[in-house]
Structures are given as structure tokens and as C-alpha cells.
Amino acid sequence: MADLTDFIQQVKRANDIVDVIGSHLELRHSGANFMARCPFHGEKTPSFNVNRNLQIYKCFGCGESGDVIKFVEKYESCTFMEALEILAKRANLKMPETVGERKDKEFNERKKKKDVYLQICRDTAIFYYKCYYGPSGAKARAYIEQRGFDADTVKKFGIGYSPDNDSLVKFLQSKKYDLEDCVKCGVIQNGKYGYTDALYGRLIIPIFNMQGQVIAFGGRGLDQRTIERGKYKNTSETPLFVKNQNLFAINIAKEQKQQTALNNLVVVEGYMDVIAMYQAGFKSAVASMGTSLTENQAKWLSRLTDTVYICYDGDAAGQKATVRGLDILDRAGLEVRVMTVPEKLDPDEYIKKYGKEAFEQLITEALPLPDYKLKLLDASFDIASPDQATRNNALPKYVQGALVMLKALDDVRQARYITAVSLKTGYSEDYFRRKLSEETVDEPLPELTVTELSPEDKAKYFVAACLLRCESYATIEEKPICNSAFLSDLYDYLLTCKERDEAPTTDMLYTVCPNGTPEQYGQILDLDFSKQRLEKNERYFKECKRIITVEKLKRKREELMAKIKNNPADSSLLTELSELSKKITDIK
Numbered sequence: 065m066a067d068l069t070d071f072i073q074q075v076k077r078a079n080d081i082v083d084v085i086g087s088h089l090e091l092r093h094s095g096a097n098f099m100a101r102c103p104f105h106g107e108k109t110p111s112f113n114v115n116r117n118l119q120i121y122k123c124f125g126c127g128e129s130g131d132v133i134k135f136v137e138k139y140e141s142c143t144f145m146e147a148l149e150i151l152a153k154r155a156n157l158k159m160p161e162t163v164g165e166r167k168d169k170e171f172n173e174r175k176k177k178k179d180v181y182l183q184i185c186r187d188t189a190i191f192y193y194k195c196y197y198g199p200s201g202a203k204a205r206a207y208i209e210q211r212g213f214d215a216d217t218v219k220k221f222g223i224g225y226s227p228d229n230d231s232l233v234k235f236l237q238s239k240k241y242d243l244e245d246c247v248k249c250g251v252i253q254n255g256k257y258g259y260t261d262a263l264y265g266r267l268i269i270p271i272f273n274m275q276g277q278v279i280a281f282g283g284r285g286l287d288q289r290t291i292e293r294g295k296y297k298n299t300s301e302t303p304l305f306v307k308n309q310n311l312f313a314i315n316i317a318k319e320q321k322q323q324t325a326l327n328n329l330v331v332v333e334g335y336m337d338v339i340a341m342y343q344a345g346f347k348s349a350v351a352s353m354g355t356s357l358t359e360n361q362a363k364w365l366s367r368l369t370d371t372v373y374i375c376y377d378g379d380a381a382g383q384k385a386t387v388r389g390l391d392i393l394d395r396a397g398l399e400v401r402v403m404t405v406p407e408k409l410d411p412d413e414y415i416k417k418y419g420k421e422a423f424e425q426l427i428t429e430a431l432p433l434p435d436y437k438l439k440l441l442d443a444s445f446d447i448a449s450p451d452q453a454t455r456n457n458a459l460p461k462y463v464q465g466a467l468v469m470l471k472a473l474d475d476v477r478q479a480r481y482i483t484a485v486s487l488k489t490g491y492s493e494d495y496f497r498r499k500l501s502e503e504t505v506d507e508p509l510p511e512l513t514v515t516e517l518s519p520e521d522k523a524k525y526f527v528a529a530c531l532l533r534c535e536s537y538a539t540i541e542e543k544p545i546c547n548s549a550f551l552s553d554l555y556d557y558l559l560t561c562k563e564r565d566e567a568p569t570t571d572m573l574y575t576v577c578p579n580g581t582p583e584q585y586g587q588i589l590d591l592d593f594s595k596q597r598l599e600k601n602e603r604y605f606k607e608c609k610r611i612i613t614v615e616k617l618k619r620k621r622e623e624l625m626a627k628i629k630n631n632p633a634d635s636s637l638l639t640e641l642s643e644l645s646k647k648i649t650d651i652k
Contacts (some may be wrong), residue, residue, distance in 0.1 A: 159571030192224025
């Protein structure tokens, strides 16, 4: 454990928290610290604070806090060990062999298996890419040329070709891979005809994760026989790939953000749309791969941009599942705008027919989500019909739909759209406000549970906080009575630092107490250690140590009284009890 703790500290020293978080979020100076919009909950006003001095972050909106490792763990949706490895690679540090012993005894085995799957996918992508440029890839190259994609685009997306059902299998065997591992990561299948390429006869589009690793493949049929089995086909879900938790080209969007701030992202349905947009110069597009948008996908998007344009095929955008997905993006704090592509064309077809400038105009004309929902209501309920019976039948349904739309909005937007809907329907603004007040509209952030601490626990938290910050007056001789795993682990760390003559650091709080609650972390982090408080804090520290000492002596007295109860004739125990009681009185 000591070796692992040393390595964790080494990784942290090599990865300044402001630099790491700043590579993902737009940080702005705020006094001595940095602020950003929290990536872990939807918010319009920045409340995410990064403290370079203490190497920690805290969101004052949702209460989330942590060190640089915990940030990567949550931001990349990975385990502690995976986050540690990401940061180690960032700093060119090699992971110790025994690092997996910290949290999960099976970690090394899982990591080893994952690395094998990733390597299989990488080698498979290389195989397909070489086939595309080989003799068997003529059909694929002709298709790509017909689509107007150039060699740079082919290279950027790693486009490949699967020539038949067994060439990939033979290739993977030549690389000494276990074919069952190849089945588990989705590149081949084992069925009636034995092991075969899962996507044979198709143009191949590798699917990357945000770290730029190949995790799956999409295949596009090139002839009628293949298309009959599905024009598009993806790798089955695997330990590396869950379709509704990934976005195609998210790695390219991340690259763009690292080069310059992403003002927006365009979300389309299919990977061929993304490739067509990239070819036309739109390099900030991702695809949901035909699924309704999910909270996980909203999380990825909110980490890259503030504004999302939805550009689904003209005949799909009005589906209820699509609108639910847009609501998820809205709740994640994203500004959502919906593009309408005329003539029921997909983005690829529209760009090819009308050009880049026309598509840019569609982006300019995109509707904010509430306006788009009202447009759907207009299409469904004809409240402007010249026929009175039609109007009378449509109006209540329109109003009900408008109320549903209004309930999903924050107070500022709700006030604006109440006026618009009132003018359109003839119902008064008061009517809409009254109806909206009948139910709770907002889904508030989870509140922190505040438990009243005993004077003894308050003292232990304060002493620990002073020791973590290396205050000049703060010393420790022995471990206090700890009624929680959090305090016990924290004091173990503080005493270990004393034995090793090392200075403890506040950011190690999240390493030694990984399962702490926001309330427990807050008891350490939310204390005022400004210069103005120095004298008061020093006096309170002495008082806290006295409280802790008295508690320990009282515990000893209770244990001694239990012994006396069992041995009432033992005079030495009575003498010891008398001395202990006097000591407690003197300290008090």
C-alpha cells in the first residue's frame, strides 16, 4: 500500500489539477482560484471551483468535490485505476505491477483483458484499412469516390473494407489471438459456419471512444446481396462498446475542442452523415448512430460544448423518442437547437445537392427547442383552421401540449414562452401560470444531508483539517477514537505521514477516503483558513485536542469500570480509576 500511495502522490505532482481540468473545461480566474460550469450537472452559471493551491475542485451547486484523479474518474466515466493510468500516461509514468491491489483484486485481470480487446480492435482496423487499398478493395474505393470523399478523409476516419467472411479470421489467427476473445470484442462471430467476419462484404467505419481508441465498427453494404442483410450494421454490444453510451466521431470533436473552443456541435443520426460533413468542412459533428439520445451521451456533449444543433433526417425529427432525447440534452444544461432539412433529405444528401453554404443557412435558421416543440404542435393541431369545429377540437390539445413544453423550461424561458403561447391561443397568461403551479416544474439538485455532529466529531474533523493544511500549530500524537471509516482512514494517513516525516496534502483526502460523502468532505474543505482566522483557529485547535483527549480518557474509564464490575475486590483497579477521574477533571 505504501508503494501505491507513493505512486499516487507522484502522479498527482506530475498532473497539476488546473492544467488537467483546463484541458477539458473553460476555466476562468476568480480571485485566487478558477471557475467553470460544472461538468457533472446542468447549470447556466459557473459554480465549479478549482483550487490550485490545495489541488482540489468543488462544485458549490451540486456539492461534487475531489482531486485530479477523481475528476478524471468521473469525467471519463472510468474506474479509479483507469483514471490513475490515464494520468500516469499523461505524465509518462509507468504503472507499478501491483497497482491493482488497491480497490479491486480483479483489476489487473480485467485491465489485461480490456487491453487485449483494444489491441484486437486496433489490429482489425489496420487489416480493414489495408484491404481497402488492396486489390480486393476496388469496389469500396469506387463507392468512396462516388460519395466524393478524398484520401485525407478516408485516412482521418480509418475507412476500410472487409473482403470476405474468413480473411479477417485468418489474420487474427496469424496474430496469435484467441478467437473467443475476438468474438467477445465483436469483430468476428461464431455460428453455423464456424468463425466468420461479423461485417464481411461491407465498407468499414471504425468507431472510436473519446480517448481515440477503436472500440467497434460500423459496416455499410455495397451491393444488393449485402444490403438485404441490412444497409448498415454495427458491431454487437461488447465490454468495450455500448451503442447508446457512445457517439460516433466524439474523438474528432474532442480534438477540435483541444485546438479551439467549440461553440457548438451538430448531432446527426449516421456516421456517413458525419463523414460527409467533415469532407464539406464541418468538423464538429457527431452521430448518435440511430439511437434516441441518452443521459450518457448528453454528458459527453456537455463536456465539449454549450450549444448542440440536432440535424436528424427530415422524416425522423418529429418522433416522440427524438423529442425525449432533446429534453435530456436540455436538462443537461445544453442550449438545444433543432435544424429542419427540407425535402426529407439527410445532411449528406442536402450538402451534396445544395452545397456547404446552404447547410450553413440551415444552422442559422435552427429553432430553439421550445420553438421546435411549438412547431410540432402547429403541425399536429390546426388551431388556425378556418373551420370552427376543427379549431375547437384542436385548441385544448394544443394548450395541453404547450403546458407540457412550458413545464420543462427554467423560470426565465418559461416567462417568455407563456406570453408567446398566450397570444397564440387566446388563453390568458394567468391561466398558464395557474396551471403550471399545480405541479412542481423543476427537478432540483439533490440536497446534501446535514447531520448534526457531536462536539467530539467536530473536533476530530477540525484537527484533521488543520493537519492536512500543515498549519504551523497543528500536531498529532496518537489516533483519536474514530466512529466512522472516513475519520479512521484519514487519521491513519495523517499518522503515516508523521512516521515517514512527510507533509500531508489536502488532495490525498480523496485517495485515502475514496468513499466519503459530500458532507464528510465538506467538514474538511469548507473551513476558513484565511490569515484573519489564524489566531482563532489556533485557539480552537487546542480546544479540539482537549476535547479529543477527554473523550479518549472517558472511554478508558468506561473500560476500567467494566473491569471493576467483574473484579470488585481488586484495589489496584480502584486506584487507577481514581487517578483517571482526577486526570479528566484536571484537563477539563
